[in-house]
Every structure is written in structure tokens, then in C-alpha cells.
Amino acid sequence: MRARIHSNGHLIGIAAVALLASGCSLVSSENDGEPEATDKTVTLVAHESFALPDELVAAFEKESGYTLEISKLEDAGALTNQLVLTKDDPVGDVVFGVDNSFATRAVDEGVFASYAPKLPAGAGKFELEGDDDDALTPIDNGNVCVNVDDAWFRKQGIPAPTSLADLTEPAYKDLFVIPGASTSSPGLAFLLATIEEYGDEWPTYWEDLVANGAKVVKGWSDAYFTDFTFSGGDRPIVVSYDSSPAFTLNKAGTKSTTSALLDNCFEQVEYAGVLRGDEDHETNVAGAEAVIDWLLSPEVQAALAPSMYVFPVADGVELPAEWATFAKRPQGTEQVAPADIASERKAWLEEWTEIISR
Known part of the structure; x- marks a missing residue:
């Protein structure tokens, strides 16, 4: 989004600790259980301004069993260009931050594998028009x-x-x-x-x-x-x-x-997608899907506004009072x-x- 404004990190940390204390689930039940030993790391590729509280990342890792590595490129435009150039040997397993101005280029190039998670209420209206193969999942908007x-x-x-x-x-x-x-x-x-x-x-x-x-x-x-x-x-x-x-x-x-x-x-709508790879460069598909489920979780949707200054796609999320x-x-x-x-x-x-x- 874009590069994005970062602010109020101390407030995020407090909110995230409270969420952890409440025992809320950050990933869907579809990804319960330990991943295979060889697939315990999942790499999320994002634009340079991707930011979520460390506590939420730690909770995802604890509950899912995956170690999340975050690889930041530049703006979403540069990110999309890189994804297209490396589509046969992807730079990660899952991507966040491709937006609707660049998305069709990456979709048309076959960068993404199909994944259709259960969307929270309200998110459906942000799906990419013409994305019949479920290549991208809406995460935030602005x-x-x-x-x-x-x-x-x-x-x-x-x-x-x-x-x-x-x-x-x-x-x-x-x-x-x-x-x-x-x-x-x-x-x-x-x-x-x-x-x-x-x-x-x-x-x-x-x-x-x-x-x-x-x-x-x-x-x-x-x-x-x-x-x-x-x-x-x-x-x-x-x-x-x-x-x-x-x-x-x-x-x-x-x-x-x-x-x-x-x-x-x-x-502008920002999406997440599972990177496809090929038979010689396979991606961690299960881990990538778990990350997308996590990005759609109530806890992450609630953290988007104060950490990245974007609006969640889910309805009913409480925004910072000043918004x-x-x-x-x-x-x-x-x-x-x-x-x-x-x-x-x-x-x-x-x-x-x-x-x-x-």
C-alpha cells in the first residue's frame, strides 16, 4: 500500500499482548497440527512497509508450528515486478502487498497458485474482478x-x-x-x-x-x-x-x-497470494495458506489500521478512535x-x- 505509514507501535504491542492473554486463535482450524519437519519455515514476501506486532507473529508461530520469515522488497510495484521475474524460482512461499493496480500483471503471468480461504464478512466486495482462479485474497484497503x-x-x-x-x-x-x-x-x-x-x-x-x-x-x-x-x-x-x-x-x-x-x-486493495513455483522449485503451499488464514484473522485485521494505516477488509473491526x-x-x-x-x-x-x- 503501498508503502505505508508506521506509527503507534507501543499501542500495538499492548493490544497484541491482550489478545494473546485471551487465548484467541490466529489461524483457522484447517491448519491445526504440526507441519512436516521439512516445511517448518514459511517465507512471506512483502513490500517495505509491511509491519505487524512481534507478538502476533510469535503467536502465529506458536500455534501453527511454522517459523515465519519475512522478506521485504520495495514498493508494491517493485514487488510485483520481482515476483514476475522470479516466478519459476520464487523468492518466497507467500506474498502480501500486491495491489489492484499491479495485480493483473502477476495473475496473468501465472505467479500464484489457487487458494480460496473462507473470507470474513465484508471481504468479498474487495475480491479482484476477473480472478476466477482464486489467485489472490483481499487483506486490506485504502x-x-x-x-x-x-x-x-x-x-x-x-x-x-x-x-x-x-x-x-x-x-x-x-x-x-x-x-x-x-x-x-x-x-x-x-x-x-x-x-x-x-x-x-x-x-x-x-x-x-x-x-x-x-x-x-x-x-x-x-x-x-x-x-x-x-x-x-x-x-x-x-x-x-x-x-x-x-x-x-x-x-x-x-x-x-x-x-x-x-x-x-x-x-487500492492489497492482496495476499500463494506463490506457485514449479516442480524444481516447490513452495511451502501449506505454510503459505496458513499465513493467508492468519492475515484474515480477527487479530491481524484489527492490527492493520494502527500498524500500517490501512483499513481492514473485514466488517466490524474496531478502528483507532482518532480515525x-x-x-x-x-x-x-x-x-x-x-x-x-x-x-x-x-x-x-x-x-x-x-x-x-x-
Whole structure:
């Protein structure tokens, strides 16, 4: 998700200890019992911002009998590229973090084995359209939105932008930073949002953005934690998430210093999948399925918001109290059909690359 914001680790630890003390089950009964001796390690491949409390990982290992190794690559875009390049000799057994902007590429390349776990209530609406072979399981969701540093704009006495169109205006020259669409899932999500908003005129919009000094960087972490003014950078407009303002609270926790523009967001869903391998490079399928069951468990779904600043796919999960006020969700989002993304992604990215390289 994306690279993702990490915060409130001490709160996670407290919550996780409480869960352990209650004896809650973290994996489904389908995976009860000890795994085979030769398959006691399962490797989860994820993007760089995957984070769950150590206590939840320890509980999974104790109950399942597996040792969980977590291998982090970069953003979900780079992660997907790596999965495709290594599909015959996978870099792990199970993956988390492939999102709906890149998912069709990995599915079409045959990266995943089929697995259809029992989904919690509400998760079904996040399944990948056209995934008839059950290659991917939805785990979390969020919306990629333009974020603005309201405190910076107030200090400068400049009205903050309120729309995509505003970002091409001279008042916002050299103020916008965007993660790259070819290397970053939030970056691609933002590109897709502009394609949906402007249709065939999207290249003109991007030409105007570039002419107005928009800066394109490799990934979301670079944009948010290096260039965004909240983090000490010099650009007060950034592509991030609808949940990000819940991270940028003042010391009293009563006000956010940033806000998300909610009119042109792109819904992002992150998935998990069992890596297929081949007869010479078999993966730990049983272990991979146990990990996916664990990611869908009530305990992990409850930990997603405070640890990775994403929304769970399960209904009825209690979110951090401040989210009701500061993690406002859009009433509607820009939508591009997965089939269209699959057929047009390469051409769109080639044209986008040409525009930002001029």
C-alpha cells in the first residue's frame, strides 16, 4: 500500500499482548497440527512497509508450528515486478502487498497458485474482478488521494488546493511531489485516477503538471518522508492516502496538520497470494495458506489500521478512535476496470514515462 505509514507501535504491542492473554486463535482450524519437519519455515514476501506486532507473529508461530520469515522488497510495484521475474524460482512461499493496480500483471503471468480461504464478512466486495482462479485474497484497503500540508499553507498565507485541476495552477508551481507510476503502487493509482478523470486528455493534464514543476520520485516513502513538508521537505502537496491525516496529528491529538483531497481518490486493495513455483522449485503451499488464514484473522485485521494505516477488509473491526475524525473516506472513488488496466497498463506507462522525461 503501498508503502505505508508506521506509527503507534507501543499501542500495538499492548493490544497484541491482550489478545494473546485471551487465548484467541490466529489461524483457522484447517491448519491445526504440526507441519512436516521439512516445511517448518514459511517465507512471506512483502513490500517495505509491511509491519505487524512481534507478538502476533510469535503467536502465529506458536500455534501453527511454522517459523515465519519475512522478506521485504520495495514498493508494491517493485514487488510485483520481482515476483514476475522470479516466478519459476520464487523468492518466497507467500506474498502480501500486491495491489489492484499491479495485480493483473502477476495473475496473468501465472505467479500464484489457487487458494480460496473462507473470507470474513465484508471481504468479498474487495475480491479482484476477473480472478476466477482464486489467485489472490483481499487483506486490506485504502484510498490513494492527494494530501496537503494545511499548516504550511496557513503559514504561507496561500489557499490550499482543492482539486486535481488546481495542481496545474501557477500558485502551486514546484509544490507537488508524486511517487513514480512505474515503480510505485500509489504512483500508478494516482495515474489511474487522472486517466479516469480526464479520459483521453490525461496526457495533457500530466504535461501541465510537469510544466508546473511537479516532482516525480521513485516511491511513496521518498515522496512522503523526504520531500513532503510535514517530514521536513519543501513540497506541501503529496500523493498519499485517505488515512494519512490520522498520522499527522498535533501533540495533543486534537487536530491534524494535513488533509486529503477526497474528490479524486483511487481505491487500492492489497492482496495476499500463494506463490506457485514449479516442480524444481516447490513452495511451502501449506505454510503459505496458513499465513493467508492468519492475515484474515480477527487479530491481524484489527492490527492493520494502527500498524500500517490501512483499513481492514473485514466488517466490524474496531478502528483507532482518532480515525473517525481524521481518516475521512471519500464518498466515491475513481474506478478503472482491472481488465482495462491489464490491457492498457503498458501503453499508459510508456506514454507517462515519455511525458515526465521530457
